[in-house]
Amino acid sequence: ILELRLRRLTRFSKIELEAEKAQLLAEIAELEEILRSDEVLRAVVGREMDEVAVAHGTPRRTILLADAGVASAISFEGLSARGAAAAQASPAAARGVASSLEIPDTPCTALLSVTGLVARTADDTPVQRDGRRSPHDVLRSTVASSARADVGVVTSRGRILRLSLLEVPALPPTDDPPSLAGGVPLRDLIALERDEEPVALVPLDAQAPLAMATAQGVVKRLAPEPAPSRDAWDVISLKDGDSVVGAAVAPDDAELVFIASDAQLLHYSASLVRPQGRSAAGMAGMKLGDGATVTFFGAIPAGADAVVATIAGSSGALAGTQPGSAKVTAFSEYPAKGRATGGVRAQRFLKGEDVLIAAWAGPTPARASAGSGQPVELPAVDNRRDGSGTALSTPVAGIG
Incomplete structure (x- = not known):
C-alpha cells in the first residue's frame, strides 16, 4: 500500500514538472526572440508602455x-x-x-502684477479693467504676444531679460479683471542679479521705440532694432547709484509721464526724445528738486482716458506700514511742460506727509492692492489738480 501511494505521487509530480519545464522553455524562446529582433523588442516596449x-x-x-x-x-x-x-x-x-x-501658438497677453506674479491669458480677448475685484488683479504691465513667443523683462539694472511664455501659466477666461493668483513669481523664471528688480514686460519685436526713465530723472527712447539672440542684454548705460523705474513702448504721439517723490508731475510728447542705440545713456528727462527721485514713469497713448493716482506719506515711517492718503485725478487736469523741466504739483501734502510712497498714471480706473495681493479701494476721482488726499486704512503695495 505504501509503495502504491508513492508511485502515484511520483507520477503526479513528474507531470507538474514537465508542464513547468514546457512553460519555461516557451518563455525562454520568447525572450530569445526579443533579443534577436529589434522590431519585436520595440513592439514589446510599446505594448508595455500602453x-x-x-x-x-x-x-x-x-x-x-x-x-x-x-x-x-x-x-x-x-x-x-x-x-x-x-x-x-x-x-x-x-x-x-x-x-x-x-x-498651439495662439495669440495671448502676457501679464505682470504689482506683486511680482506673471501669467498669460488663454486668448487675445482684451484684458478688462472694470468688474469684480479679486486678489492679485493689479497689473504693472501687459504685452500682446503669443503662447510660444518670447517677451522682454526690463529690469532696474537697465537690462532686458528674455522670458519664454511657454513657461508661463495660462489663466482661465473671465469677464472680470484677471486675477494673477494662479500665476508664478517672475523671479522664478528669470536670472535676476542681487538687488535687481523687474520693472516692466515689453515686446521684443516692437515697431515703436521703447521709452524708459531712471530714478535720477534721465529719459531714453531705444530705437527699434532686432533683439539679440542672447538671454540678456543692456539697453541703457546707467550712472552709479541710478536705476530704471519704468519702461513702456512709446510712439511719437504718446505722452511720457514722470511723477517724483516730492509730488511733482511732468508730462510731454515722446517726440521730444530722439531714439538712441542700446549703449547710449539717455538725456535729461525731468528736473528734480533737492533730495527728490522719480517714483513713477510711464507712457500714455494719445487720446487715452487716463487718471493719475498718488499716495502721500511720511519718509520717516517704515516702508509698507503706513496707509497714507490717496488721491485720484484725471490726467487731463495736468498741463504738459517741456522736457527737463520740473512739472506741476500733483498732490498737496498734509501735516506729517513729505513724500509720495506710491504713484501711477494710466488708463482708468486706477486700482490698488496690498502686499498680500488683496484689493485696496481708492477714493473717487478728485479733479482738484493739487488737492490733498483721502486717508486710507490699509497700506498699499502698488497701483495699476
Whole structure:
C-alpha cells in the first residue's frame, strides 16, 4: 500500500514538472526572440508602455522643453478626458492623441502684477479693467504676444531679460479683471542679479521705440532694432547709484509721464526724445528738486482716458506700514511742460506727509492692492489738480 501511494505521487509530480519545464522553455524562446529582433523588442516596449498609461494615466500639466527651452515643447494638460478615453479604448489611439498635445501658438497677453506674479491669458480677448475685484488683479504691465513667443523683462539694472511664455501659466477666461493668483513669481523664471528688480514686460519685436526713465530723472527712447539672440542684454548705460523705474513702448504721439517723490508731475510728447542705440545713456528727462527721485514713469497713448493716482506719506515711517492718503485725478487736469523741466504739483501734502510712497498714471480706473495681493479701494476721482488726499486704512503695495 505504501509503495502504491508513492508511485502515484511520483507520477503526479513528474507531470507538474514537465508542464513547468514546457512553460519555461516557451518563455525562454520568447525572450530569445526579443533579443534577436529589434522590431519585436520595440513592439514589446510599446505594448508595455500602453498598459502602464492605461493603468496609471492621470491628467498632467508637465511641459517638456528642448535644451534651448523652445520649439519642441509638449504639453500634457490635454491628456485628460479625451486622451484617457482614447487610451482605454485603444492604446494605439492614445498614441495618436499625443500629436495634439503640443501648445498651439495662439495669440495671448502676457501679464505682470504689482506683486511680482506673471501669467498669460488663454486668448487675445482684451484684458478688462472694470468688474469684480479679486486678489492679485493689479497689473504693472501687459504685452500682446503669443503662447510660444518670447517677451522682454526690463529690469532696474537697465537690462532686458528674455522670458519664454511657454513657461508661463495660462489663466482661465473671465469677464472680470484677471486675477494673477494662479500665476508664478517672475523671479522664478528669470536670472535676476542681487538687488535687481523687474520693472516692466515689453515686446521684443516692437515697431515703436521703447521709452524708459531712471530714478535720477534721465529719459531714453531705444530705437527699434532686432533683439539679440542672447538671454540678456543692456539697453541703457546707467550712472552709479541710478536705476530704471519704468519702461513702456512709446510712439511719437504718446505722452511720457514722470511723477517724483516730492509730488511733482511732468508730462510731454515722446517726440521730444530722439531714439538712441542700446549703449547710449539717455538725456535729461525731468528736473528734480533737492533730495527728490522719480517714483513713477510711464507712457500714455494719445487720446487715452487716463487718471493719475498718488499716495502721500511720511519718509520717516517704515516702508509698507503706513496707509497714507490717496488721491485720484484725471490726467487731463495736468498741463504738459517741456522736457527737463520740473512739472506741476500733483498732490498737496498734509501735516506729517513729505513724500509720495506710491504713484501711477494710466488708463482708468486706477486700482490698488496690498502686499498680500488683496484689493485696496481708492477714493473717487478728485479733479482738484493739487488737492490733498483721502486717508486710507490699509497700506498699499502698488497701483495699476
